[in-house]
Amino acid sequence: MSITITAFDRSPDGGRGLARDTRVRWALEEAGQVYGVRLVSWSGMKEADHLALHPFGQIPTYEEGELVLFETGAIVLHIAERHAGLLPADASGRARAITWMFAALNTVEPPILELATARLLEGDRPWAAQRMPLVLDRVRERLGQLSRRLGDDDWLDGAFSAGDLMMVSVLLRLRIPGLLDEYPKLAAYVARGEARPAYQRAFAAQLAVNKPLAD
């Protein structure tokens, strides 16, 4: 059955690969799956047709025959369960890889999204400068813990998995605010993720839709 995902017709990041369709593209590339893309405009995401697919009016969505999914985590897990390359074969390793997916999305990403909100949506507010150190400290607490757990390993738990795919994708959001370089082990981890051929193909595919902006 053919797979269709949705993506921004023009990503707010100008092609840096931070929009969440890149995570799904990466998973599909790791799994060797061909997919189609339907582009959606910023205003189109809030219209009834798209809301029928995604109740929160976001991208990506995933359509495969009659099945419609939203939420990047759920889509990546669905792909990982159906194809080799993203989850270990043994049940315990599989459960631990899925744990890292949830850790990326529910423990590491929330303070990073708070940082993005503080910069992009509240950057011109009177409290912005005074509040920023608190926001940064919350991100750093998580990064320190993650870096200590990763240690000198290549990946979070044995071979590369959907957990690493998600964690690397979340950490990539820290490159622009400059936090990643404070944690050399995490910076090297992200670089290992970016070096994977499947990531390269996913990044190029999203870039082809978006013109890059200067940093």
Place this chain on the structure above:
Amino acid sequence: MSITITAFDRSPDGGRGLARDTRVRWALEEAGQVYGVRLVSWSGMKEADHLALHPFGQIPTYEEGELVLFETGAIVLHIAERHAGLLPADASGRARAITWMFAALNTVEPPILELATARLLEGDRPWAAQRMPLVLDRVRERLGQLSRRLGDDDWLDGAFSAGDLMMVSVLLRLRIPGLLDEYPKLAAYVARGEARPAYQRAFAAQLAVNKPLAD
């Protein structure tokens, strides 16, 4: 194999059931599983023994023989996959229920956690009053979308699932700030969740550990 989870020896919410062990207890009760609980102190969560189980120094963790998991979402999914009662039998329904788990944790909960942070950690800061309306608006945007998707249905997608368990658990955090009553359909949805015998048992079990505080 016996199951052991961790929980606060004294929950910061004083027994209102908002600590994340309640979510895991609820899942285990829905699945009819017996479990043991090891209580951990606030300072004990940051010590090496506990960090070996949970790299971010939180509760709950889940131990079952050699398997150690952390992250509430991953633990609930692990339970749901192994026992009846929390996921539909058909593959598509199962994928959609898992989608709602991720939606609860990665789309609905982050702005709710931001609200908790604004109230509890930044409530005495000079910007607290001026910033609060922005934080509340972000929560309300998600609640409006969720309420429209739920409509007059009892549960998010057919029968009760792990997706509902997680969404109800996330929405329960809104009772103290009073936002839930603005959305009668969501308030009724949460009440349906709380009325389930498995939830009642989970709530009573966590309450037995904690003395209730006055609101």
